[in-house]
Amino acid sequence: MAVPGASDSIDEATFDQILEMDEDQKEREFSKSIVYDFFTQAESTFGKMNANLEQKDFKMLSELGHFLKGSSATLGLTKVKDSCEKIQHFGNRKDEAGNKTISDDEALSKLRTTIEQAKQEFYDVEKVLKRFYHDEP
Amino acid sequence: MLPTSSGHGLSSQQHPPAPLPEPATAAARHQAEPSPSQVEDGSLAYDIFRHTPIPTLVLDSSLVICQVSDSYVAVSGACSREEIVGCHADDIFDQRVTFPTRDSARKAIQTARESKKPYVFEDLLADGTIAWSIRTIPISRHGNLRYFVMEVELEKQVSTNEIFRILVETVKDYAIFMLDPHGNIATWNKGAEVFKGYKREEILGKNFSNFYSQEDRDNDKPGRELAIALRDGRVEDEGWRYRKDGSKFWANVVITPVYRGDTLIGFSKVTRDLTERRAAESRLIAAYEEASKLKSEFLANMSHEIRTPMHGVLAALTLLLDTNLDTEQLELARVIEESGAVLLQVINDILDYSKLASGCFSISDDILSVSDIIQSVFRSFQKGSEPEPILERHLDPSLPKAAGGDSLRYRQIVQNLMSNAIKFTEKGYVRVNATLQEENEETYTILTEVVDTGIGVPATTSKSLFTPFTQFDNSATKRYKGTGLGLSISRSLAELMGGSIGFRPNPEGKGSVFWFTAKLKKVNQLKHLDAIQDNFKALAAEAPMSLFEEMKLVAINKRILLAEDNPINQKVCVKMLAGLGFDNIDLAADGSEAVQMSTKDSPPYDVILMDINMPVLDGVAATKEIRHAGVQTPIVAMTANALKGQAELYISRGMNDYISKPVDRKLLVTALLKCLKRDTPA
Structure with a gap:
């Protein structure tokens, strides 16, 4: 089932797998709770990323990127997942594919922009999902 | 009554004998007594007595009839006046006229004679068809009794009866x-x-x-x-x-x-x-039920709306607790966590209850094992439990290994009864007994009892135990938390499973016994095993049974450990596993927890799903430690680092298989089947 307006931000097959777990295809109690849990988790993770960006804690930023990558991947939120993977790599002071080593400064500036990008991608998909669960016009 | 003016010396018997005189023959009477013609036509007395509309008889003192009204003749059944006038009373009563009866006439005359006053009596024919009242008036001149006038009031009673009869009949x-x-x-x-x-x-x-x-x-x-x-x-x-x-x-x-x-x-x-009234009553009842159902639906919707943000609050709180909080903050956060957990339980209870009450609650039909459920509930209570109460369990060896029923709901009842028992028991034991109570061709009836040595239940409240929103401890200083819905939900669940629920005091003195029964469908295990075997053989070729059906059969009684740090992934994974038929899923939040949980004396799990990137100890290191401890439980790695060639890497580190994240259900099933198949004695 395609989520309206999701275009390339949600992987249909993965998200369908979650929707299939709903006992009631109308109420969608389970998937909704998961998605909303994810909203909370993402908000909190972005908050931590900002704090660690201030402290330039690369290791922590990489871990946070990995953490959010896991759950966004589970939900099939492709764009957020891809950005989180980049954050993970930049935190390891690697380039976005995770191959070449980059300087601290480069890593920091890339982290800053990618975190902002990830946030924007998250807010976009959040809107789409809230509409899907009839919580927003 | 007018005094009679009859001047004829009628009576030869001024002093009447006590009994009525023997009737003389008609001939003798004619000589001795005045004939009816002596009462002249046209005289006042004649007119009065002959033409009064009140049926009237005039007797002289010797009881010979000397005058009779036409109205009497008309109603009495006599043929004519002439037939009666001049006859002795005894000759006509009971014979030529229908009333009064001879016995009552005698009595009336005698009473009137003695009292010298009018005497009224009522009488009825033996067949009940006619009733009347007769007034007997003695008439004396100079102290000598001369005549008796009998006035008949006919059918007074009969006419009342007649009204009733008509009333009733119409x-x-x-x-x-x-x-x-x-x-x-x-x-x-x-x-x-x-x-x-x-x-x-x-x-x-x-x-x-x-x-x-x-x-x-x-x-x-x-x-x-x-x-x-x-x-x-x-x-x-x-x-x-x-x-x-x-x-x-x-x-x-x-x-x-x-x-x-x-x-x-x-x-x-x-x-x-009362057909109409009954229909109206049932319409009323239907309206009431409809209203009650609407109320329950409203509750269900409301609870749902409350629960979603509540999950958000609790999830955020879990994350908050992971941050560096100082002692005071930590304490406050714990208070929120504890209250939040209670509130969530309350909401869940209300949701369950209102779903049950609105009738939109259904019981699913999985394959379950009673002993496994009880063991798993047991484990969850054993963790971090106090030394007392001592937890014991007695499982009937004849309990079926697998039966059809709703494992989640069965578990919910056991859990509810056990948590109640533990809540109210400070010393002694909490014991779970499960026995096979009855078995027929299609079902098993399982009796599960939870016995405790707690505070017990007073006889006065034992009746309302299973009523919603009633709590045994209603005092202002409540020591025990809860909604008062647990037992009522358990009752509904037990009833949905074709069983019942009840309470009795612990026969050993202190405490309570809560029991419930549930009917579980029989599954043909042999047939299933055969199916599994056939399926394995046919696995390469298109299996007749779908992968998922096969998974559900293999998952029976299998215990699985999921090591995963991200709560969202945990939740999704647990749901997926439950959907695949696993009802025994334990969670580890990091690698070291996974090592601790999987390296007990007898390996407690049939398979471990291991995330690779976890805090404290990662999946690879955890696997190393588990293998080091000599535990050969199959381990399936899960990772989002989906690079080629990594499968080999993980397998070389002691894992048995590897699946990439996000977990695809089909791939998960294939991997799990591969691991579990080895353990299944095929």
Whole structure:
């Protein structure tokens, strides 16, 4: 089932797998709770990323990127997942594919922009999902 | 009454003998007594007595009839005046005229003679057809009794009866009729005809049990009703009664025994048709039920709306607790966590309850093992439990290894009863007994008991234990938390599973026994095993059974450990595993927890799903430690680092298989089947 307006931000097959777990295809109690849990988790993770960006804690930023990558991947939120993977790599002071080593400064500036990008991608998909669960016009 | 002016010396017997004189022959009387012609036509007395509309007899003191009114002749059954006038009273009463009767005439005359006053008596013919009252007036001159005037007031009583009879017979809204002492129908009115459809001539003499259903007749309900009416003086009943055409109506019936004097002459039976009222009542009940259902639906929706943000609050709180909080913050956060957990439980309870109450709750039909469920509930309570109460379990060895039922709901009841028991027991034990109570061709009935040595339940509250929103401890200073819905939910769940639930005091003195039964469907295990084997053989070729069906069979009784740090992934994964038929899923939040949980004396798990990137100890290191401890439980790696060639890497580190994240259900099933198949004695 395609989520309206999701275009390339949600992987249909993965998200369908979650929707299939709903006992009631109308109420969608389970998937909704998961998605909303994810909203909370993402908000909190972005908050931590900002704090660690201030402290330039690369290791922590990489871990946070990995953490959010896991759950966004589970939900099939492709764009957020891809950005989180980049954050993970930049935190390891690697380039976005995770191959070449980059300087601290480069890593920091890339982290800053990618975190902002990830946030924007998250807010976009959040809107789409809230509409899907009839919580927003 | 006018005084008689008759001047004829009528009586030769001024002093009458006490008994009536023997009747003289008519001939003798003619010589000794005045003839009727002596009362002249046209005289005042003649006119009065002959033409009064009140049936009147005038007797002289020797009781010979000397005047009679036409009105008397008309009603008394006599042929003519001449037949009566001049005759002695004894000759005509009981013989030529129908009233008064001879005995009552004698008594009346004698009383009037002695009292010298008018005397009224009422009388009735033996067959009950005519009743009357007669006033006997003694008339004396100079102290000598000369005449008796008898005035008859006829049918006074009969006419009242007649009104009643007409009333009863024409009432159409009630069936009113008489039964003889044996219950056979003696009278029939219009209402009875309308209600029951029988004509008078069809039903008279038949037994009233004809109106009852066959079942009522078989139980001799009609007979019992008569017996009760005799004993209590009345019986009232509401129920279905049947018409001649076989249709039924809802009737209210009152049966009353009827006596004359001390003799039972039968029963009166009054029947009302309440079909309309009953229909109105059921409409009311339907309206009430509809309202109640709407209320429950509202509750269900509301609870759902509350629960979603509540999950958000708790999830955020979990994350908050992971941050560096100082002691005071940590304490406050713990308070929020604890209250939040209680609130969530309350919401869940209300949601369950309102779903149950609105009837939109269904029981699923999985394969479950009672012993596994109880063991798993047990484990969850054993973790971090206090030294007391001691937790014990007794599982009947004859419990089925696998049966059809709703494992989640079964578990919910066991969990509820156990958490109650533990909550209310500070010392002693909490014991779970599960026994196979009954077995037939299709089902097992399983009895599960939770016995504790806690504070017990006072006899006064034991009745309302299973009523929603009632709590045994209602004091202002409540020591125990909860909604008061747990037991009521458990009751509904047990009933949905075809069983029941109950309470009795612990026979060992202190504490309680809560028990419930559930009917579980039989599954043909042999058949299933065969199916599994066939399936394995046919695995390469297109299996007749789908992968998921096979998974569900293999998952029976399998214990699985999921090591995963991200709560969202945990939740999704647990749900997926539950959907695949696993009902025994434990969680580890990091690698070291996974090592701890999986390296107990006897390996507690059949398979471990291991995330690679976890805090404290990662999946690869955890696997190394588990293998190092000599535990050979299959381990499936899960990772989002989906690079080629990593499968080999992980397998070289002691894992058995590898799946990439996000977890694809099909791939997960294939991996799990590969691991579990090895353990299944095929």
